[in-house]
Amino acid sequence: MGFQEARRERGAYQVQVKARTQIGPHVVRVTAQGESLGELPQRGFDHWFRLFLPADGEDAALEHVPDRFTTGPYLKFVASGAAKRLTVRNYTIRHHRPADGEIDIDFAVHSGGVASQWAQNARSGDRFALLDQGCGFDLPDDAGSLLLAGDETAQSAILGILRDLPAEAGGLAVIEVPSQEDAQSEVTASDVELRHVFRKAGEAPGAAALEQVRAWQFDRPAATSAYLAGERNLVAQARRHLADAGVPKPNITFMSYWHSP
Ligand SMILES: Cc1cc2nc3c(=O)[nH]c(=O)nc-3n(C[C@H](O)[C@H](O)[C@H](O)COP(=O)(O)OP(=O)(O)OC[C@H]3O[C@@H](n4cnc5c(N)ncnc54)[C@H](O)[C@@H]3O)c2cc1C
Known part of the structure; x- marks a missing residue:
């Protein structure tokens, strides 16, 4: 097995914050909602994605999120100037509710992190974007151990x-x-x-x-x-x-x- 870079089946998903919930002293859950999330494949396991967070007042940069995170699209993203206005991090889907067009993302909260800070301050309606990266886990033929x-x-x-x-x-x-x-x-x-x-x-x-x-x-x-x-x-x-x-x-x-x- 290896941690695979998964396939993209669709470009970026433009979403917004529906709710923020403090799950534990060091965990904040952000519920994301977006019509497009109804099309996000439900891969289960450790399904992860790249998260694009705009700096304050930079929502327009979200339109430049690349379709893939491979060299060509990434260089285009940098050349558009959007890379300077968006923070990119990696996160995992905690729950996926395709019928509602919703996912939950659990952020481990720590000091000094852009994404961690963003999650702690997330308000309903805040916009962000995701790029599907698939799963890292491959179910082995023998899963007994x-x-x-x-x-x-x-x-x-x-x-x-x-x-x-x-x-x-x-x-x-x-x-x-x-x-x-x-x-x-x-x-x-x-x-x-x-x-x-x-x-x-x-x-x-x-x-x-x-x-x-x-x-x-x-x-x-x-x-x-x-x-x-x-x-x-x-x-x-x-x-x-x-x-x-x-x-x-x-x-x-x-x-x-x-x-x-
Ligand atoms: C495939 C994948 C899936 C992931 N899924 C999740 C997930 O579902 N939930 C989740 O919380 N994280 C997840 N992570 C980890 C997350 O991407 C990193 O912790 C990321 O650095 C957090 O970004 P930030 O902007 O908050 O901090 P950064 O700006 O990246 O880092 C700022 C400083 O904080 C330190 N730091 C980063 N993370 C932590 C931490 N957790 N505790 C203490 N110090 C830290 C860094 O070393 C750095 O010094 C995942 C990573 C990968 C690769």
């Missing part, structure tokens, strides 16, 4: 995967969050255990999740598949541990979402 691990930024991805796993899937899903109130549950048909761990004061982000990954007892390392997402060190060290423990590298899907300074 899965290890999913990440931090709060990967909570939507891991819960989405859990929600969509078949009954024969088994294993462990570990999500590290800053506090107990940030933890969310999910219904799953699978036998995968969902385990939240909580960051202690002063502890590096990802350390608690990494501890769980290292403690996991493999029955069948060669038949295990893993999905790792979140802070860079967590992802890198968990991947190294799993590879050393005998999990074949092609079975490890990983993506560094952000880097702790």
Whole structure:
């Protein structure tokens, strides 16, 4: 498996904020609404997208969001000047309601981030745009021994995967969050255990999740598949541990979402 750059089936989705909800002390949910969202394919799992946020008074720049994030369209986007007026970040769909033309996006709140700040201040009617990037997770043929691990930024991805796993899937899903109130549950048909761990004061982000990954007892390392997402060190060290423990590298899907300074 590998973290794939997914296909585009339609260009940018122009949307607006319907609601902002504080889900936990460190998580803000923005509900986006737009007629075009009725056409967004419901891919499930860790379906993610590029998010284009205009600076104050720069809504007109949204018309220049590229159809694809490949070199040619991206260079055109930069040349239009819109790249200077829009912030581009990556986020995951937490819930998708095609019939209502709505998605929920859960933002991990932290200091100094443009997207994090935007989410905290989002008001009904604020405009933004999305570009569909598809899924990173590929359901393995043998899903009986899965290890999913990440931090709060990967909570939507891991819960989405859990929600969509078949009954024969088994294993462990570990999500590290800053506090107990940030933890969310999910219904799953699978036998995968969902385990939240909580960051202690002063502890590096990802350390608690990494501890769980290292403690996991493999029955069948060669038949295990893993999905790792979140802070860079967590992802890198968990991947190294799993590879050393005998999990074949092609079975490890990983993506560094952000880097702790
Ligand atoms: C495929 C994919 C899907 C993602 N899905 C989600 C999602 O659903 N929800 C979500 O919250 N994030 C998600 N992320 C992570 C998110 O894109 C990054 O955290 C992003 O940097 C946040 O942008 P920002 O503008 O708030 O901060 P930036 O302007 O990018 O960064 C500002 C500073 O904050 C630091 N920083 C960034 N993120 C965090 C954080 N979470 N905690 C502490 N410090 C941080 C940076 O290192 C930098 O020093 C995803 C990333 C990828 C690649």
